[in-house]
Amino acid sequence: SQTYRITLLPGDGIGPEILGVTVEILKEIGRQFDLSFEFSEALIGGSAIDAVGSPLPEETLTQCRASDAVLLAAIGGYKWDNLPRHLRPETGLLGLRAGLNLFANLRPATILPQLVDASSLRREVIEGVDIMVVRELTGGIYFGEPKGVFATESGEKRGVNTMAYTEGEIDRIARVAFETAQKRNHRLCSVDKANVLEVSQLWRDRVTALAPAYGDVELSHLYVDNAAMQLVRWPQQFDTIVTGNLFGDILSDIAAMLTGSIGMLPSASLGADGPGVFEPVHGSAPDIAGQDKANPLAQVLSAAMMLRYGLHQAAAADRLETAVTTVLDQGYRTGDIASEGSTILGCQAMGDALLKAL
Amino acid sequence: SQTYRITLLPGDGIGPEILGVTVEILKEIGRQFDLSFEFSEALIGGSAIDAVGSPLPEETLTQCRASDAVLLAAIGGYKWDNLPRHLRPETGLLGLRAGLNLFANLRPATILPQLVDASSLRREVIEGVDIMVVRELTGGIYFGEPKGVFATESGEKRGVNTMAYTEGEIDRIARVAFETAQKRNHRLCSVDKANVLEVSQLWRDRVTALAPAYGDVELSHLYVDNAAMQLVRWPQQFDTIVTGNLFGDILSDIAAMLTGSIGMLPSASLGADGPGVFEPVHGSAPDIAGQDKANPLAQVLSAAMMLRYGLHQAAAADRLETAVTTVLDQGYRTGDIASEGSTILGCQAMGDALLKAL
Numbered sequence: 001s002q003t004y005r006i007t008l009l010p011g012d013g014i015g016p017e018i019l020g021v022t023v024e025i026l027k028e029i030g031r032q033f034d035l036s037f038e039f040s041e042a043l044i045g046g047s048a049i050d051a052v053g054s055p056l057p058e059e060t061l062t063q064c065r066a067s068d069a070v071l072l073a074a075i076g077g078y079k080w081d082n083l084p085r086h087l088r089p090e091t092g093l094l095g096l097r098a099g100l101n102l103f104a105n106l107r108p109a110t111i112l113p114q115l116v117d118a119s120s121l122r123r124e125v126i127e128g129v130d131i132m133v134v135r136e137l138t139g140g141i142y143f144g145e146p147k148g149v150f151a152t153e154s155g156e157k158r159g160v161n162t163m164a165y166t167e168g169e170i171d172r173i174a175r176v177a178f179e180t181a182q183k184r185n186h187r188l189c190s191v192d193k194a195n196v197l198e199v200s201q202l203w204r205d206r207v208t209a210l211a212p213a214y215g216d217v218e219l220s221h222l223y224v225d226n227a228a229m230q231l232v233r234w235p236q237q238f239d240t241i242v243t244g245n246l247f248g249d250i251l252s253d254i255a256a257m258l259t260g261s262i263g264m265l266p267s268a269s270l271g272a273d274g275p276g277v278f279e280p281v282h283g284s285a286p287d288i289a290g291q292d293k294a295n296p297l298a299q300v301l302s303a304a305m306m307l308r309y310g311l312h313q314a315a316a317a318d319r320l321e322t323a324v325t326t327v328l329d330q331g332y333r334t335g336d337i338a339s340e341g342s343t344i345l346g347c348q349a350m351g352d353a354l355l356k357a358l
Numbered sequence: 359s360q361t362y363r364i365t366l367l368p369g370d371g372i373g374p375e376i377l378g379v380t381v382e383i384l385k386e387i388g389r390q391f392d393l394s395f396e397f398s399e400a401l402i403g404g405s406a407i408d409a410v411g412s413p414l415p416e417e418t419l420t421q422c423r424a425s426d427a428v429l430l431a432a433i434g435g436y437k438w439d440n441l442p443r444h445l446r447p448e449t450g451l452l453g454l455r456a457g458l459n460l461f462a463n464l465r466p467a468t469i470l471p472q473l474v475d476a477s478s479l480r481r482e483v484i485e486g487v488d489i490m491v492v493r494e495l496t497g498g499i500y501f502g503e504p505k506g507v508f509a510t511e512s513g514e515k516r517g518v519n520t521m522a523y524t525e526g527e528i529d530r531i532a533r534v535a536f537e538t539a540q541k542r543n544h545r546l547c548s549v550d551k552a553n554v555l556e557v558s559q560l561w562r563d564r565v566t567a568l569a570p571a572y573g574d575v576e577l578s579h580l581y582v583d584n585a586a587m588q589l590v591r592w593p594q595q596f597d598t599i600v601t602g603n604l605f606g607d608i609l610s611d612i613a614a615m616l617t618g619s620i621g622m623l624p625s626a627s628l629g630a631d632g633p634g635v636f637e638p639v640h641g642s643a644p645d646i647a648g649q650d651k652a653n654p655l656a657q658v659l660s661a662a663m664m665l666r667y668g669l670h671q672a673a674a675a676d677r678l679e680t681a682v683t684t685v686l687d688q689g690y691r692t693g694d695i696a697s698e699g700s701t702i703l704g705c706q707a708m709g710d711a712l713l714k715a716l
């Protein structure tokens with residue numbers, strides 16, 4: 001039997017609950033597919049700040065690097081919102097992305113037929129939506145230098161950040177996106193602001209230059225403001241979207257919210273080699289933490305992405321995803337996706353229902 | 359009778375048609391309110407490139423500066439999309455904003471009861487939405503230096519843009535936003551990415567510091583990704599939004615598209631003194647140009663914003679806005695907002711209907 005070392009990063013808020021449920025389910029998957037998982041926990045985010053004074057302790061990074069995949073739950077909470085920047089939970093997350101060189105962030109936004117009515121969009125507009133946002137994750141304005149608050153000549157403060165991409169950075173994320181589109185519906189939309197930004201013009205030029213190597217993918221380009229509008233107007237037009245770090249942050253969240261059920265959405269962050277990080281799109285929901293109310297399904301689906309993209313165990317990933325649709329078909333819902341006639345379960349009970357479905 | 363010098367910038371595509379209709383309507387308003395308008399045309403955008411080789415001829419800027427207000431239609435088109443940057447229609451628009459120091463861009467997104475069904479959002483989610491986006495327009499990443507494509511040490515190209523704001527730039531747009539909120543529902547949401555960007559942290563600090571001077575306005579803050587999601591999830595929660603240039607570009611377009619009828623939405627761009635520029639949110643729609651199909655209502659409502667914010671003729675602005683709701687109540691629609699049972703009119707005929715309603 002194959003053995004995988006998995007680093008678990010429960011983080012903050014509902015993190016420990018949803019990750020706990022997911023680990024039980026992975027163990028069952030392991031039994032069924034003859035895979036063995038060696039789980040070990042590490043600290044990140046607010047709970048790491050509380051425990052050791054840093055949102056990303058060096059040991060966490062070391063432990064992640066030594067593992068085959070990282071399963072992250074969620075970080076952050078009001079409690080740490082007003083700390084100085086280097087002590088903020090988000091800084092730990094950005095450090096993890098940079099430290100593991102996770103340049104490719106895959107964020108699917110899929111509307112499950114069982115949950116169409118959770119969307120704020122009209123049924124006919126949202127039905128069948130299946131979008132994959134490929135977001136660059138270790139470059140752009142998130143990491144560009146110079147950055148900071150500086151004094152101008154007149155003594156006034158000036159805040160500065162730099163949006164920058166090299167050709168190499170653009171090429172590697174574009175390749176991931178073209179390959180992703182090849183495994184999907186062969187349509188790739190690259191999003192930038194090339195009518196205003198030089199960095200976007202370089203982005204557009206490079207993506208265009210790579211297109212001939214992927215002759216089976218139909219490439220289009222949209223400006224970010226138009227892309228945001230089109231997502232709202234007619235999301236069914238999109239297959240795969242590729243964009244930079246900041247635009248990807250915004251667009252993937254729009255795509256996620258279109259579904260109306262962000263408690264269902266997983267993500268994968270991948271590097272060139274080394275372990276990927278798999279985590280829900282939703283946050284740490286401090287207001288419902290510890291109450292056994294959280295929806296564990298995005299975390300479970302993140303584990304499925306881990307199986308598929310991180311460990312290349314597609315059959316096991318399929319099984320897990322099927323279990324999720326099964327429990328939904330059975331009418332089970334957590335509070336966030338409840339609708340008339342459904343049976344509301346807590347986090348733990350949803351986990352049990354999944355185990356049964358497996 | 360008061361005389362106003364109005365510079366007309368018809369621009370490209372459907373621009374001349376919708377502006378032509380609007381001028382006729384303004385003349386009628388002038389007769390009714392004893393205002394006299396001296397209209398003069400100037401070149402901008404693609405048609406300026408074709409005529410004189412520049413998207414913003416110096417004379418246009420001079421003429422705008424010498425007028426009381428500028429009424430702009432729309433710029434751009436496929437024809438000019440692949441020209442070098444300094445020869446692009448957009449560059450003319452950015453030059454106009456910078457040249458007239460138009461730092462405050464007001465973009466209302468209002469859903470008219472007659473057009474609720476044009477939205478891709480469910481009726482109960484969109485009904486009653488009335489948002490004003492106050493976008494900073496002459497700073498941020500649109501204008502920040504350094505910008506360009508540079509060679510790295512290894513000879514690779516690197517595209518760079520700079521997102522920067524000084525305290526003074528933040529303060530003046532924040533003041534406009536607080537004052538706008540005071541005239542509306544007294545709620546202001548400031549949008550930034552302060553959890554990642556230093557420039558956003560300065561933005562948030564300054565906006566927060568100004569709040570006590572506007573004790574009757576309830577201030578909140580959202581990160582841009584969350585703001586984009588909240589606009590889709592529950593737009594009715596917003597009153598006035600203030601944000602930087604790039605985030606405002608994206609969020610105002612989302613807000614506009616929520617209504618489902620961007621052919622209806624006007625905008626105002628204002629400076630400290632000097633003339634404002636008033637223009638529709640929609641583009642130049644080259645595909646329907648010259649066919650008398652365009653919706654002139656956003657341009658007409660832009661003229662209403664000109665009367666209200668540029669010329670301080672609120673009664674005349676009210677009259678114009680009432681005329682627009684009247685023709686909608688009469689069931690008249692252009693093709694873009696047509697629905698069952700409505701009477702479809704061309705651009706010119708819609709103008710005639712408005713004249714009658716006046």
Ligand SMILES: CC(C)[C@H](C(=O)O)[C@@H](O)C(=O)O
Nearest residue numbers: 090091093094249553554583
């Ligand atoms: C928490 C924050 C730093 C992060 C980001 O902006 O990337 C989050 O919004 C995300 O999308 O994962």
Ligand SMILES: CC(C)[C@H](C(=O)O)[C@@H](O)C(=O)O
Nearest residue numbers: 195196225448449451452607
């Ligand atoms: C045409 C473009 C330069 C412009 C912008 O990005 O500001 C447009 O999108 C707008 O919002 O007015």
